[in-house]
Amino acid sequence: MTKLGPGGWSVRLIVLAIGVALLLAPFLFPGVRPIQVAARICVFIVLVASYDLLIGYTGVVSFAHTMFFGLGAYGTAIALSQSDASWGALLIGGALGVLAALVLAVLIGLLSLRVRAIFFAMVTLAVASVALVLASQLSGLTGGEDGLTYSTPDLFSPATPLWHDAAGKTARLFGVRMDGQILAYYLVFFCALLLYLLLLRVTVSPLGTVLKAIRENEARAEALGYRVVAYRTFVFGFTAVMAALAGVLYAIWLQYTGPDTTLSFEIMVDILLMVVIGGMGTMWGAVIGAAALVMAQYYLRDVMQAAAGATAGLPLLPALLNPDRWLLWLGIAFILLVYFFPAGIAGTLTRREARK
Amino acid sequence: MASPSLETRDLTIRFGGHVAVNGVSCAFRPGELTVIVGPNGAGKTTYFNLISGQLRATSGQVLKDGRDISRLAPSGRARAGLGRAFQLTNLFPALSVLENIRLAVQARAGVGRQFLRRAAAHRDLVAQAEHYLEATRLTRAAHLPAVALAHGDQRKLEVALLLAMEPDVFMFDEPTAGMSLDHAPEVLELIAEIKRDTARTVLLVEHKMEVVRALADRIIVLHNGALLADGKPEEVMASDLVREVYLGKRGAA
Numbered sequence: 001m002t003k004l005g006p007g008g009w010s011v012r013l014i015v016l017a018i019g020v021a022l023l024l025a026p027f028l029f030p031g032v033r034p035i036q037v038a039a040r041i042c043v044f045i046v047l048v049a050s051y052d053l054l055i056g057y058t059g060v061v062s063f064a065h066t067m068f069f070g071l072g073a074y075g076t077a078i079a080l081s082q083s084d085a086s087w088g089a090l091l092i093g094g095a096l097g098v099l100a101a102l103v104l105a106v107l108i109g110l111l112s113l114r115v116r117a118i119f120f121a122m123v124t125l126a127v128a129s130v131a132l133v134l135a136s137q138l139s140g141l142t143g144g145e146d147g148l149t150y151s152t153p154d155l156f157s158p159a160t161p162l163w164h165d166a167a168g169k170t171a172r173l174f175g176v177r178m179d180g181q182i183l184a185y186y187l188v189f190f191c192a193l194l195l196y197l198l199l200l201r202v203t204v205s206p207l208g209t210v211l212k213a214i215r216e217n218e219a220r221a222e223a224l225g226y227r228v229v230a231y232r233t234f235v236f237g238f239t240a241v242m243a244a245l246a247g248v249l250y251a252i253w254l255q256y257t258g259p260d261t262t263l264s265f266e267i268m269v270d271i272l273l274m275v276v277i278g279g280m281g282t283m284w285g286a287v288i289g290a291a292a293l294v295m296a297q298y299y300l301r302d303v304m305q306a307a308a309g310a311t312a313g314l315p316l317l318p319a320l321l322n323p324d325r326w327l328l329w330l331g332i333a334f335i336l337l338v339y340f341f342p343a344g345i346a347g348t349l350t351r352r353e354a355r356k
Numbered sequence: 357m358a359s360p361s362l363e364t365r366d367l368t369i370r371f372g373g374h375v376a377v378n379g380v381s382c383a384f385r386p387g388e389l390t391v392i393v394g395p396n397g398a399g400k401t402t403y404f405n406l407i408s409g410q411l412r413a414t415s416g417q418v419l420k421d422g423r424d425i426s427r428l429a430p431s432g433r434a435r436a437g438l439g440r441a442f443q444l445t446n447l448f449p450a451l452s453v454l455e456n457i458r459l460a461v462q463a464r465a466g467v468g469r470q471f472l473r474r475a476a477a478h479r480d481l482v483a484q485a486e487h488y489l490e491a492t493r494l495t496r497a498a499h500l501p502a503v504a505l506a507h508g509d510q511r512k513l514e515v516a517l518l519l520a521m522e523p524d525v526f527m528f529d530e531p532t533a534g535m536s537l538d539h540a541p542e543v544l545e546l547i548a549e550i551k552r553d554t555a556r557t558v559l560l561v562e563h564k565m566e567v568v569r570a571l572a573d574r575i576i577v578l579h580n581g582a583l584l585a586d587g588k589p590e591e592v593m594a595s596d597l598v599r600e601v602y603l604g605k606r607g608a609a
């Protein structure tokens with residue numbers, strides 16, 4: 001008997017483990033790199049989860065998700081670099097970026113969600129390309145290809161102690177300096193958690209069922225009385241806002257915003273891969289997919305370096321394991337994943353559990 | 357006599373050169389169950405599609421309680437009180453049986469836009485969905501995906517969706533087609549129950565003559581897209597013309 005459920009226990013356990021690891025990341029994995037990886041995972045969880053609501057739940061294919069991500073990031077970045085590193089600039093810039101994403105999404109939605117899905121996907125591709133070109137052409141505003149580097153409010157600076165120890169220096173907790181960077185990390189973590197929980201809630205709400213209904217049988221949803229175009233436009237706007245908020249978080253965290261970190265189609269492809277690896281239409285998959293791919297992007301080369309070293313005496317292997325070939329191995333890992341987990345990790349695990 | 361809840365005026369649709377529904381004018385009143393008969397390809401399903409909005413008429417109007425709804429999308433017509441079950445099973449395959457029915461319930465209740473509360477926390481919606489689950493004897497399958505149901509149960513779910521919409525006008529398109537002999541009476545009993553509520557209008561496309569006799573207040577006959585006969589069951593079934601084009605051909609009656 002195949003019982004339908006939002007996710008199996010194994011999936012929930014994996015997601016919980018990732019969540020706990022992210023919560024304790026600064027303490028469990030001290031150092032410069034791990035906290036960067038953890039923050040990127042948090043941001044991408046929101047980005048991927050919102051994309052899953054769009055493509056996995058509603059069945060709307062869009063290539064403009066990174067554009068909305070970029071609008072949030074660039075709004076924040078431009079405001080912070082044009083003025084001082086004040087809270088006012090951050091909030092106004094972020095809010096304008098999110099608003100721009102919403103307005104643009106609703107316009108695209110109203111103009112083109114009535115047409116066939118393939119045509120809609122093409123429209124989003126075109127608009128996203130224009131945004132990418134604009135970002136590099138309007139270099140006075142956006143910094144062009146180089147992007148923008150700026151300061152965030154002092155509170156987020158690594159030089160700012162959150163509190164002092166007895167000697168008057170930055171306090172340490174379990175050996176970790178309690179500075180502005182820790183605060184920035186937890187801002188990112190808790191905002192991402194909140195947004196993710198909101199997205200999770202949407203999927204089990206009455207609206208969530210309507211979105212799945214539209215994916216499953218659009219004409220039937222319409223015949224029951226649901227205005228499909230209005231629902232699609234709503235979810236397109238809603239997920240654009242989520243992506244833009246993720247962009248704001250990323251801009252605050254990196255103190256740098258450029259085409260490579262927020263707008264490029266490489267990121268769009270990353271998001272698609274994360275959704276597929278995690279499991280489309282599962283929402284849990286966003287956490288698994290984002291964590292898996294970001295980890296691979298940061299650590300696969302190190303692992304290969306070590307493996308190449310360990311096999312140094314053997315023929316052929318060291319050459320194959322050369323860190324420069326990491327993309328090849330990533331590709332192989334992806335193909336194996338899709339082969340053994342055709343519905344993504346969360347999707348396939350849930351199905352297997354349901355079959356028992 | 358009550359004023360019509362549904363009316364079609366000169367309703368016509370052409371597919372290229374072929375006129376599938378040809379100038380059909382007909383009014384349907386609350387408390388009345390009208391059976392629509394006619395040979396295959398007569399235009400019965402197309403007539404339904406024009407009424408519930410899946411197809412736009414080439415000319416003519418559809419009126420609900422006197423209001424012209426010919427320009428509305430299917431969703432607008434559903435919200436105006438027209439409910440429709442499909443001849444070819446038309447469900448949400450990967451969603452559970454309960455979710456399928458809840459979609460119909462929440463469309464009527466207008467809570468489709470709510471996203472901050474869990475659907476399960478809307479106790480009233482779930483209770484209503486369970487009621488129709490019970491009525492169509494699908495309770496045991498509540499958590500199965502619709503696609504996993506046997507054909508007969510899918511047909512019942514199709515009917516359950518229409519019941520759960522609680523429309524003013526019910527349109528059933530061959531609801532018992534392909535159903536086993538023990539399931540068909542269940543569905544017909546449900547339709548008879550709707551009929552007892554005098555505020556409801558029922559349109560039923562059905563071939564089985566014993567069903568027509570048992571349920572029909574009125575029969576209309578479509579032939580080549582045109583309205584061939586309209587009247588009390590005994591009159592229509594006695595008409596030579598109808599016997600010739602429909603009943604005679606099928607060798608039934």
Ligand SMILES: Nc1ncnc2c1ncn2[C@@H]1O[C@H](COP(=O)(O)OP(=O)(O)O)[C@@H](O)[C@H]1O
Pocket residue numbers: 371376394395396397398399400401402403
């Ligand atoms: N979308 C369509 N395009 C072209 N022809 C159609 C379409 N829908 C129905 N028809 C034609 O209209 C006629 C009536 O079909 P239908 O309404 O399904 O008949 P019935 O339900 O009475 O068996 C048939 O000849 C059918 O081929």
Ligand SMILES: [Mg+2]
Pocket residue numbers: 400401402443529
């Ligand atoms: Mg038909």
